[in-house]
Amino acid sequence: MATKDIVLAALFAAIIILLGIVPAISLGFIPVPVTAQSLGVMLAGAVLGAKRGVMATLLVMLIAAIGMPILAGGRGGIGVFMAPTTGYLIGWAFAAAVTGYLAERLITPEQTGLTQIVYFFIASVIGGIVVLYALGITWVAFFTGIGLSKAFLGSLIFIPGDILKAGIAALAGRAVMVGYPLLPQRA
Amino acid sequence: MDIRFEDAEVRFAGRTVLLPVRLDLTERRIGIIGLNGSGKTTFARLINGLVRPSKGRILVDGLDVTAEPDAVRRQVGYIFQNPQNQIILPIVRDDIALGLKNSRLPKGEIEFRVQAMLERLSIGELGGRRAHELSGGELQLAALAAILVTEPRLLILDEPTNQLDLRNRNRVLQTITSLPQQLIVITHDLGLLDGFDRVLLFDQGRLVGDGVPADVIAQYEALAA
């Protein structure tokens, strides 16, 4: 693994951690913390690509696991891996992987700005919403016994906020690509 | 150490930033001067393989830098133009110890050497501080400590007094003057070069001056005028 990949992942992990401190985008009342942190996860995939994006999210999880209160709302410690919302946390790695993979496949430098933004949006929605929710909902359902369909209905409240985040991730992902392209190209 | 440039040339994205150089550096105190963007940093980075030559090669004590960068880097310490980027771990003491991690020394011995190094540079009180809080001068000394602790035989300093106040500048000057190692110093602070054995002058990627400090500095002043 190249040293630069480690550094990029570490820098992005720091950005994700910071996004947990800045004021949250608050929507709905269900107690899954809604912060800009999951926006950071979509961006990790969109900006760094799959491999380094996954590394960035894994680093954030490791730092939480060793006992630093760096997740939104000051959560941290090994307990965050034994909670009903753990699926949404572990899901970050999969979200970044899928967002990054799709961004690498779909986006090329020759496309118009609008096309790129649309593709970044699609990648963020599939990775950061579809995949993340699939894991998060399954975990909640299993851990609480509430049942898949009801856990699914309950989490619908968060979808509008996350679509907004995917939009921000798409615009920011494309703007970063113009200013400092890092996304690995796949033929 | 014997640093030999064999027609080394550097191109970045098709633009030549360093024209072929052929020379042999063996002196104990070597200075590098030139205008901004003239290629000083690029030239110095060739010596430890951070920049690779597009043509030609560089030999350090007979080792080809491109082929064996690790072997060369074990002997060549490099202090970056912006030492901020060179601090790796958050706490000064941990960062200095990092360079010894591969040495297989016992933990106690590493701690001892780190403390001794801090004291040698009279920054004993900085050991427990967070690197990102340090002032420019403190940072420069902390970065120097992190490199010196690995006992390199050659030390390359890229503008070591840039950003320093007069007191810290003199402190750094005094520290580097007293070092037993071979030194290569890139600088715009021409007073640092007093007593140096040899000075190189770069202009637009070309080595245009090479000699004793007084002559080359005069040439630089004429060029900048």
Next chain:
Amino acid sequence: MKTLYAEGDSILHRASARSKLVGLLLAGILTFLVTSIPLLIGLLVASALLLLSTRLGLKDLLRRLVPLAVTISILCGLTMLLQTVETGIISLLRLTLLLLVSTAVTATTAISDVMDEITAAATPLERLGLLRAADIGLAIGLVIRFVPEVAERYEVLRDAHTARGIRPKTLSLLVPLIILTLRDADEIAAAIDARGVRR
């Protein structure tokens, strides 16, 4: 940065990090095998005693427990309403129990000890050639170093917006923040290579 480790010399503080982490994992698995409510209550009391044995202050305990406790209560309350009351109660007991035990482990295990366990756990992956265990510690050290720097840069960017009369918005802050931050990667990677930290 702050940590959730609280210094002390209780029995849990003195236990090895590995035994605590393995114990926690076993507790997690066992808890989900138990379905008897009285037994779960007994286990819950035991884990409360375990947490109290760490001698954390009341305020500190609340600060650590409340956020997740709220989440757990709401989710289990919903489960009681939407499924059966029994399912909801069992979940509530299980999840609270795990919250108490994991809080006790986190509060009594120093960061460096958990790090050592993670590195040890990664060694088999190293043998498979997937990663270098030492890189994990390096990467975590880098992140901890970068967080205050990125935070500072965020403040500076916000001030720069205000100074130019632009209202700071997530998007217009995020883009320069990411570019400015990632741009350092080349130099920092070069420094790591120059210092021979990864060999």
